[in-house]
Amino acid sequence: MTEILRANATTIQKAWELLKNGEVVVIPTETVYGLWADATNDAAINKIFAAKGRPQDNPLIVHVDRKTSIDHYATVTYDLEKKLIEQLMPGPLTIILPKKDSISKAATAWLDSVGVRIPDHITAQQCIRASWTAIAAPSANISWKPSPTSASMAHRDMNNKVPLIINGGNCVWWIESTVVKVVSETEILILRPGMITKEDIKDIVGEDIIVQYSSKHQEQSPGTRYTHYAPSGKVQIINALHKKTIEELLSQGHNIWLIATKEFLSKHKNIINHFTNPQTPQDDKPATLQPITTFPWWSHLKLTECAQSLYNLYHKCDDLHMSIILIENLPEKGIGLAIMNRVKKSTKE
DSSP: OOEEEEOSHHHHHHHHHHHHTTOOEEEEOSSSEEEEEETTOHHHHHHHHHHHTOOTTSOOEEEOSSGGGGGGTBOOOSHHHHHHHHHHOSSSEEEEEEBOTTSOTTTTTTOSEEEEEOOOOHHHHHHHHHHTSOEEOOBSSOTTSOOOSSHHHHHHHHTTTSSEEEEOOSOSSOSOOEEEEEEETTEEEEEEOOSSOHHHHHHHHOTTSEEEEOSTTGGGSTTSSSOOSOOSSEEEEESSOOHHHHHHHHHTTOOEEEEEOHHHHHHTHHHHHHHOOOOOOOTTSOOOOOSEEEEEOOOTTOHHHHHHHHHHHHHHHHHTTOSEEEEEOOOOSTHHHHHHHHHHHTSOO
16 A cells, blocks of 8 residues: 655655665646656666556656756756756746756656756655756656545545655646756747746746747657546636537537636626526535536736646546546647647647
8 A cells, every 4th residue: 555644754764665675656847746756777667657557758847955966967058058057946936958868767768858847846856866867757647547636535536556655735836847958059949838838938038038938859858649638527628618529529418627717607607507406415415426527717907826736637537437627728829728628638629
């Protein structure tokens, strides 16, 4: 059985001993819970891929505890890389750098590059510091499923696969790091969007620097290929709600979860009310699950909260055995782009 233990000095020591002996443990970061192993140990890295069912050509992100540690595992070439490291680390940013031989080739999918980041989470930093090594850590879930943002969510997929899960509470950002690659002294590519946006980076590097989302070099970043983040039900992205579409889905026996902003729900309230007849729960019985269940996905004015709720909602959809999840198509700008990146990756298309 997998132990779930509260984060403290004793459990951090236990995690260190397991990591030192080539085991894999689950530890929280500010983004999601990670499946941790010694990034210099090939056998330990292979345990990550086995536990997740992860394709071997999907590289892992390597975590270090401080900026001065990066030079032990990767080469910083450009002044822009130094600026990003100085201004945005620790935090939810991963930077692709030329790797050094100390990092397991299996961790980087046998590429010459490695994604490096410094987690902004006290438990994560303490565990890395205690381990005296870099840590390879993808999200602690089966490879195609939603990422875990709590210890209990990680336990669903990793129970009996790892000896220890450290419970450090809920994550702060609830979505994976932004992945960037500096390709020249004047250009930065964003390979995977995240909570650090293009606009955030531009504010730091200045208007003279090109910062753009790109499909180039995506093999160097996790989360850019294959289906990811997906609940068991089928995810469909919608721009509007149509009565005929709902009727067709219901006639096929589907139960439907609608994830949308308050603005969207207000706009389509007549259609929603037509299919939703709330019942008052009795003291000893829950309310009857309706054919279409709505969840107000906050607001266009609160996209950070939208991002923070996504994986939790996906897990709830699985708990309720929802067969269809309709999700409003949010504007792909800033954090909205990161949200829709994860949603599109979860559509299984």
